Amino acid sequence: MNWSISNYKEWHKLEQAFTWVADMRGVAQDRIHHAEGDVATHTKMVLDALTNDGGFQTLDRQSQEVLWAAALLHDVEKRSTTVTEDDGRITSRGHAKKGEFTAREILFREIPTPFYLREKICALVRHHGLPLWIMEKVNPVKSLLQASLRVDMPLLALLAKSDALGRICSDQQELLDRVELFAAYCEEQQCWNNRREFASDVARFTYFHKPDSAPDYVPYDDLKGxxxxxxxxxxxxxxxxxxxxxxxxxxxxxxxxxxxxxxxxxxxxxxxxxxxxxxxxxxxxxxxxxxxxxxxxxxxxxxxxxxxxxxxxxxxxxxxxxxxxxxxxxxxxxxxxxxxxxxxxxxxxxxxxxxxxxxxxxxxxxxx
Known part of the structure:
Protein backbone atom coordinates (compact mmCIF):
# COMPACT_ATOMS: atom_id res chain seq x y z
CA MET A 1 0.00 0.00 0.00
CA ASN A 2 1.32 3.44 -0.93
CA TRP A 3 1.86 6.07 1.75
CA SER A 4 0.00 9.36 1.36
CA ILE A 5 0.08 12.53 3.43
CA SER A 6 -3.71 12.70 3.10
CA ASN A 7 -6.51 10.73 1.48
CA TYR A 8 -8.02 14.08 0.54
CA LYS A 9 -6.52 16.45 -1.97
CA GLU A 10 -9.23 19.14 -1.86
CA TRP A 11 -7.87 22.34 -0.35
CA HIS A 12 -10.81 23.04 2.00
CA LYS A 13 -10.46 19.56 3.48
CA LEU A 14 -6.72 20.02 3.93
CA GLU A 15 -7.34 23.29 5.77
CA GLN A 16 -9.81 21.53 8.06
CA ALA A 17 -7.45 18.64 8.73
CA PHE A 18 -4.15 20.49 9.23
CA THR A 19 -3.56 23.74 11.12
CA TRP A 20 -0.32 24.27 9.19
CA VAL A 21 -2.29 24.34 5.93
CA ALA A 22 -4.86 26.74 7.38
CA ASP A 23 -1.98 28.96 8.52
CA MET A 24 -1.02 29.60 4.89
CA ARG A 25 -4.10 31.74 4.37
CA GLY A 26 -3.32 35.43 4.67
CA VAL A 27 0.48 35.05 4.70
CA ALA A 28 1.54 37.85 2.36
CA GLN A 29 4.10 37.52 -0.43
CA ASP A 30 6.05 40.10 -2.40
CA ARG A 31 3.92 41.19 -5.34
CA ILE A 32 6.86 41.36 -7.72
CA HIS A 33 7.47 37.62 -7.39
CA HIS A 34 4.01 36.53 -6.27
CA ALA A 35 1.29 38.73 -7.70
CA GLU A 36 -1.15 35.83 -7.28
CA GLY A 37 -1.61 36.62 -3.58
CA ASP A 38 -0.96 34.83 -0.31
CA VAL A 39 0.90 31.57 0.40
CA ALA A 40 -2.30 29.54 0.30
CA THR A 41 -3.10 30.77 -3.20
CA HIS A 42 0.45 30.10 -4.36
CA THR A 43 0.53 26.59 -2.87
CA LYS A 44 -2.77 25.66 -4.52
CA MET A 45 -1.44 26.89 -7.86
CA VAL A 46 1.78 24.88 -7.38
CA LEU A 47 -0.21 21.73 -6.65
CA ASP A 48 -2.35 22.29 -9.76
CA ALA A 49 0.73 22.87 -11.92
CA LEU A 50 2.36 19.76 -10.52
CA THR A 51 -0.55 17.38 -11.02
CA ASN A 52 -1.09 18.64 -14.57
CA ASP A 53 2.56 18.15 -15.51
CA GLY A 54 3.24 15.30 -17.92
CA GLY A 55 6.42 14.37 -16.06
CA PHE A 56 4.50 14.04 -12.81
CA GLN A 57 1.85 11.88 -14.44
CA THR A 58 4.45 9.35 -15.60
CA LEU A 59 5.84 8.83 -12.10
CA ASP A 60 4.95 5.77 -10.05
CA ARG A 61 2.21 6.34 -7.49
CA GLN A 62 4.49 6.49 -4.46
CA SER A 63 6.79 9.05 -6.09
CA GLN A 64 3.72 11.14 -6.96
CA GLU A 65 2.60 11.10 -3.31
CA VAL A 66 6.07 12.06 -2.08
CA LEU A 67 6.33 14.96 -4.52
CA TRP A 68 2.77 16.12 -3.85
CA ALA A 69 3.47 16.18 -0.10
CA ALA A 70 6.66 18.18 -0.68
CA ALA A 71 4.76 20.69 -2.81
CA LEU A 72 2.13 21.05 -0.09
CA LEU A 73 4.83 21.64 2.53
CA HIS A 74 7.40 23.60 0.53
CA ASP A 75 6.38 27.03 1.87
CA VAL A 76 4.95 25.87 5.20
CA GLU A 77 7.25 28.14 7.20
CA LYS A 78 6.64 31.35 5.33
CA ARG A 79 4.12 31.81 8.15
CA SER A 80 6.99 32.32 10.62
CA THR A 81 9.68 33.90 8.43
CA THR A 82 7.74 36.48 6.41
CA VAL A 83 8.61 40.09 7.22
CA THR A 84 8.10 43.48 5.58
CA GLU A 85 11.40 45.26 5.03
CA ASP A 86 11.92 49.00 5.50
CA ASP A 87 11.55 49.55 1.76
CA GLY A 88 8.16 47.82 1.78
CA ARG A 89 9.35 44.60 0.14
CA ILE A 90 8.13 41.33 1.64
CA THR A 91 10.72 38.59 2.28
CA SER A 92 10.75 35.12 3.88
CA ARG A 93 14.44 34.32 4.24
CA GLY A 94 15.16 30.96 5.78
CA HIS A 95 11.70 29.51 5.15
CA ALA A 96 13.05 26.45 3.30
CA LYS A 97 15.48 25.49 6.06
CA LYS A 98 12.91 26.00 8.79
CA GLY A 99 10.34 24.23 6.64
CA GLU A 100 12.51 21.10 6.65
CA PHE A 101 12.38 20.98 10.46
CA THR A 102 8.62 21.47 10.47
CA ALA A 103 8.06 18.85 7.77
CA ARG A 104 10.12 16.35 9.77
CA GLU A 105 8.11 16.98 12.93
CA ILE A 106 4.78 16.72 11.12
CA LEU A 107 5.72 13.50 9.35
CA PHE A 108 7.20 11.93 12.48
CA ARG A 109 4.71 12.98 15.12
CA GLU A 110 1.40 13.80 13.38
CA ILE A 111 1.38 11.76 10.17
CA PRO A 112 3.44 8.57 10.66
CA THR A 113 5.63 8.30 7.58
CA PRO A 114 8.25 5.70 6.66
CA PHE A 115 11.68 7.12 7.44
CA TYR A 116 13.07 7.09 3.90
CA LEU A 117 9.95 8.68 2.40
CA ARG A 118 9.91 11.32 5.13
CA GLU A 119 13.52 12.28 4.55
CA LYS A 120 12.93 12.48 0.78
CA ILE A 121 10.13 14.97 1.44
CA CYS A 122 12.22 16.93 3.94
CA ALA A 123 15.08 17.16 1.44
CA LEU A 124 12.73 18.39 -1.29
CA VAL A 125 11.35 21.05 1.05
CA ARG A 126 14.85 22.12 2.10
CA HIS A 127 16.20 22.37 -1.44
CA HIS A 128 13.10 23.43 -3.41
CA GLY A 129 14.76 26.71 -4.40
CA LEU A 130 18.08 25.17 -5.44
CA PRO A 131 17.25 24.72 -9.16
CA LEU A 132 16.42 28.42 -9.40
CA TRP A 133 19.46 29.71 -7.53
CA ILE A 134 22.20 27.11 -7.97
CA MET A 135 24.46 29.41 -9.99
CA GLU A 136 24.36 32.03 -7.24
CA LYS A 137 25.91 29.67 -4.70
CA VAL A 138 29.49 30.32 -3.58
CA ASN A 139 30.44 26.85 -4.82
CA PRO A 140 27.70 25.64 -7.20
CA VAL A 141 29.24 22.21 -7.83
CA LYS A 142 29.68 21.39 -4.16
CA SER A 143 26.19 22.66 -3.30
CA LEU A 144 24.76 20.52 -6.10
CA LEU A 145 26.64 17.34 -5.19
CA GLN A 146 25.86 17.75 -1.51
CA ALA A 147 22.15 18.03 -2.27
CA SER A 148 22.33 15.07 -4.66
CA LEU A 149 23.32 12.79 -1.78
CA ARG A 150 19.87 13.15 -0.26
CA VAL A 151 17.41 14.35 -2.91
CA ASP A 152 16.12 12.93 -6.20
CA MET A 153 17.10 15.61 -8.72
CA PRO A 154 14.36 14.90 -11.33
CA LEU A 155 11.76 15.24 -8.56
CA LEU A 156 13.43 18.43 -7.32
CA ALA A 157 13.36 19.89 -10.83
CA LEU A 158 9.66 19.01 -11.17
CA LEU A 159 8.94 20.73 -7.85
CA ALA A 160 10.90 23.84 -8.88
CA LYS A 161 9.13 23.95 -12.25
CA SER A 162 5.74 23.75 -10.53
CA ASP A 163 6.86 26.41 -8.05
CA ALA A 164 7.66 28.71 -10.99
CA LEU A 165 4.40 27.96 -12.80
CA GLY A 166 2.33 28.32 -9.63
CA ARG A 167 2.75 32.08 -9.45
CA ILE A 168 2.13 35.29 -11.34
CA CYS A 169 5.34 37.19 -12.08
CA SER A 170 7.07 38.94 -14.95
CA ASP A 171 10.12 36.67 -14.94
CA GLN A 172 8.34 33.31 -15.05
CA GLN A 173 10.02 32.21 -18.28
CA GLU A 174 13.43 33.04 -16.85
CA LEU A 175 12.65 30.85 -13.84
CA LEU A 176 11.61 27.98 -16.11
CA ASP A 177 14.82 28.43 -18.11
CA ARG A 178 16.79 28.16 -14.87
CA VAL A 179 15.13 24.82 -14.12
CA GLU A 180 16.14 23.56 -17.56
CA LEU A 181 19.70 24.75 -16.95
CA PHE A 182 19.68 22.99 -13.59
CA ALA A 183 18.73 19.68 -15.22
CA ALA A 184 21.56 20.04 -17.73
CA TYR A 185 23.98 20.96 -14.94
CA CYS A 186 23.00 17.81 -13.03
CA GLU A 187 23.65 15.71 -16.12
CA GLU A 188 27.05 17.36 -16.52
CA GLN A 189 27.95 16.69 -12.88
CA GLN A 190 26.71 13.08 -13.04
CA CYS A 191 23.98 13.43 -10.45
CA TRP A 192 20.73 13.61 -12.42
CA ASN A 193 19.22 10.15 -11.94
CA ASN A 194 21.46 9.07 -9.08
CA ARG A 195 23.79 10.55 -6.51
CA ARG A 196 27.31 11.42 -7.62
CA GLU A 197 29.66 8.47 -7.18
CA PHE A 198 33.02 8.99 -5.51
CA ALA A 199 36.08 6.76 -5.77
CA SER A 200 35.87 5.83 -2.07
CA ASP A 201 34.38 6.91 1.22
CA VAL A 202 37.64 8.74 1.93
CA ALA A 203 37.36 10.58 -1.40
CA ARG A 204 33.79 11.67 -0.64
CA PHE A 205 34.67 12.75 2.90
CA THR A 206 37.73 14.66 1.70
CA TYR A 207 35.76 16.49 -0.99
CA PHE A 208 33.08 17.75 1.39
CA HIS A 209 35.45 18.55 4.24
CA LYS A 210 38.37 20.21 2.46
CA PRO A 211 37.68 23.52 0.67
CA ASP A 212 40.00 23.03 -2.30
CA SER A 213 39.30 19.36 -3.00
CA ALA A 214 37.88 18.20 -6.35
CA PRO A 215 35.16 15.53 -6.68
CA ASP A 216 37.40 13.29 -8.83
CA TYR A 217 40.39 13.52 -6.49
CA VAL A 218 41.41 10.14 -5.04
CA PRO A 219 43.25 10.70 -1.74
CA TYR A 220 45.57 8.13 -0.19
CA ASP A 221 43.78 6.19 2.53
CA ASP A 222 46.07 6.65 5.53
CA LEU A 223 43.35 6.44 8.17
CA LYS A 224 44.08 4.72 11.44
CA GLY A 225 41.64 3.75 14.11
Missing part, protein backbone atom coordinates in the same frame (compact mmCIF):
# COMPACT_ATOMS: atom_id res chain seq x y z
CA UNK A 226 37.88 4.02 13.95
CA UNK A 227 35.22 6.01 15.78
CA UNK A 228 31.70 4.67 16.02
CA UNK A 229 29.66 7.83 16.45
CA UNK A 230 26.03 7.64 17.55
CA UNK A 231 23.30 10.14 16.75
CA UNK A 232 19.74 9.93 18.03
CA UNK A 233 17.18 11.59 20.21
CA UNK A 234 17.23 10.44 23.86
CA UNK A 235 15.47 7.12 24.32
CA UNK A 236 15.77 5.95 20.72
CA UNK A 237 18.09 3.05 21.56
CA UNK A 238 21.71 4.17 21.09
CA UNK A 239 22.94 2.24 24.14
CA UNK A 240 21.08 -0.89 23.09
CA UNK A 241 22.55 -0.73 19.59
CA UNK A 242 26.10 -0.38 20.90
CA UNK A 243 25.70 -3.24 23.38
CA UNK A 244 24.34 -5.52 20.68
CA UNK A 245 26.74 -4.72 17.83
CA UNK A 246 29.88 -3.43 19.61
CA UNK A 247 29.83 -5.16 23.01
CA UNK A 248 33.61 -5.03 23.50
CA UNK A 249 34.22 -1.50 22.27
CA UNK A 250 35.19 1.22 24.78
CA UNK A 251 32.41 3.81 25.00
CA UNK A 252 32.72 7.51 25.80
CA UNK A 253 29.35 8.82 26.93
CA UNK A 254 28.59 12.34 28.09
CA UNK A 255 25.65 11.03 30.11
CA UNK A 256 27.86 8.47 31.87
CA UNK A 257 30.38 11.17 32.76
CA UNK A 258 27.61 13.31 34.23
CA UNK A 259 26.25 10.42 36.28
CA UNK A 260 29.70 9.33 37.47
CA UNK A 261 30.35 12.82 38.82
CA UNK A 262 26.72 13.30 39.96
CA UNK A 263 26.12 16.26 37.67
CA UNK A 264 22.59 17.13 36.58
CA UNK A 265 21.86 17.22 32.80
CA UNK A 266 20.34 20.71 33.13
CA UNK A 267 23.38 22.09 34.97
CA UNK A 268 24.72 24.33 32.20
CA UNK A 269 27.68 25.40 34.31
CA UNK A 270 28.96 21.81 34.36
CA UNK A 271 28.40 21.08 30.68
CA UNK A 272 31.68 22.61 29.56
CA UNK A 273 33.62 20.48 32.02
CA UNK A 274 31.81 17.32 30.91
CA UNK A 275 32.56 18.04 27.25
CA UNK A 276 36.21 18.74 27.98
CA UNK A 277 36.52 15.55 30.00
CA UNK A 278 34.98 13.54 27.15
CA UNK A 279 37.32 15.20 24.65
CA UNK A 280 40.40 14.31 26.71
CA UNK A 281 39.22 10.70 26.96
CA UNK A 282 38.72 10.61 23.19
CA UNK A 283 42.20 11.99 22.52
CA UNK A 284 43.76 9.10 24.43
CA UNK A 285 42.16 6.61 22.02
CA UNK A 286 42.79 8.79 18.98
CA UNK A 287 46.52 9.12 19.68
CA UNK A 288 46.82 5.33 19.88
CA UNK A 289 44.70 4.77 16.79
CA UNK A 290 42.41 2.65 18.97
CA UNK A 291 38.74 2.19 18.08
CA UNK A 292 36.07 3.52 20.43
CA UNK A 293 32.43 4.61 20.42
CA UNK A 294 31.26 8.18 20.92
CA UNK A 295 27.81 8.01 22.45
CA UNK A 296 25.81 11.24 22.64
CA UNK A 297 22.60 12.60 21.15
CA UNK A 298 24.40 14.62 18.44
CA UNK A 299 21.05 15.76 16.99
CA UNK A 300 22.39 18.85 15.19
CA UNK A 301 24.83 19.00 12.31
CA UNK A 302 26.87 21.67 14.08
CA UNK A 303 27.34 19.48 17.14
CA UNK A 304 28.33 16.47 15.05
CA UNK A 305 30.72 18.43 12.86
CA UNK A 306 32.86 19.71 15.72
CA UNK A 307 33.47 16.16 16.93
CA UNK A 308 33.94 14.70 13.45
CA UNK A 309 36.50 17.41 12.71
CA UNK A 310 38.37 16.43 15.88
CA UNK A 311 38.33 12.71 15.04
CA UNK A 312 39.36 13.35 11.43
CA UNK A 313 42.28 15.52 12.55
CA UNK A 314 43.73 12.36 14.12
CA UNK A 315 43.10 10.47 10.87
CA UNK A 316 40.33 8.32 12.36
CA UNK A 317 37.67 6.75 10.17
CA UNK A 318 34.29 8.00 11.37
CA UNK A 319 31.27 5.69 11.11
CA UNK A 320 28.11 7.58 11.98
CA UNK A 321 25.00 5.65 13.04
CA UNK A 322 21.61 7.36 13.28
CA UNK A 323 18.99 5.48 15.33
CA UNK A 324 15.23 6.03 15.21
CA UNK A 325 12.01 4.24 16.16
CA UNK A 326 8.40 5.39 15.50
CA UNK A 327 7.09 8.27 17.60
CA UNK A 328 4.89 6.29 20.02
CA UNK A 329 7.58 3.64 20.50
CA UNK A 330 10.05 6.42 21.25
CA UNK A 331 7.86 7.89 24.00
CA UNK A 332 7.32 4.44 25.50
CA UNK A 333 11.02 3.56 25.40
CA UNK A 334 11.93 6.83 27.07
CA UNK A 335 9.40 6.27 29.85
CA UNK A 336 10.83 2.81 30.47
CA UNK A 337 14.43 4.04 30.78
CA UNK A 338 16.27 4.10 34.08
CA UNK A 339 16.80 7.83 33.53
CA UNK A 340 13.82 9.11 31.47
CA UNK A 341 14.05 12.53 29.83
CA UNK A 342 11.20 14.98 30.57
CA UNK A 343 8.58 15.16 27.81
CA UNK A 344 9.12 18.88 27.20
CA UNK A 345 12.85 18.28 26.68
CA UNK A 346 12.12 15.50 24.19
CA UNK A 347 9.86 17.76 22.14
CA UNK A 348 12.40 20.59 22.22
CA UNK A 349 15.12 18.27 20.94
CA UNK A 350 12.79 16.90 18.26
CA UNK A 351 12.34 20.44 16.98
CA UNK A 352 16.13 20.76 16.59
CA UNK A 353 16.71 17.36 14.97
CA UNK A 354 18.84 17.30 11.83
CA UNK A 355 19.09 13.77 10.50
CA UNK A 356 22.72 13.09 9.46
CA UNK A 357 23.45 13.30 5.75
CA UNK A 358 25.91 11.12 3.77
CA UNK A 359 28.49 13.89 3.40
CA UNK A 360 29.09 14.22 7.14
CA UNK A 361 31.22 11.14 7.85
CA UNK A 362 33.10 8.38 6.06
CA UNK A 363 30.00 6.20 6.35
CA UNK A 364 26.51 7.08 7.55
CA UNK A 365 24.06 4.30 8.40
CA UNK A 366 20.42 4.64 9.39
CA UNK A 367 19.15 2.18 12.00
CA UNK A 368 15.39 2.68 11.65
Missing amino acids: EVIMMSALPGMGKDTYLKKHYPDLPVISLDDIRRKHKLKPDDSSATGWVVQEAKEQAKIFLRKGQAFAWNATNVTRQMRSQWIDLFASYKARVKLFYVEVPYQDWLRQNNNREHPVPANVLQRLLGKLEVPTPDEAHTVDYIV
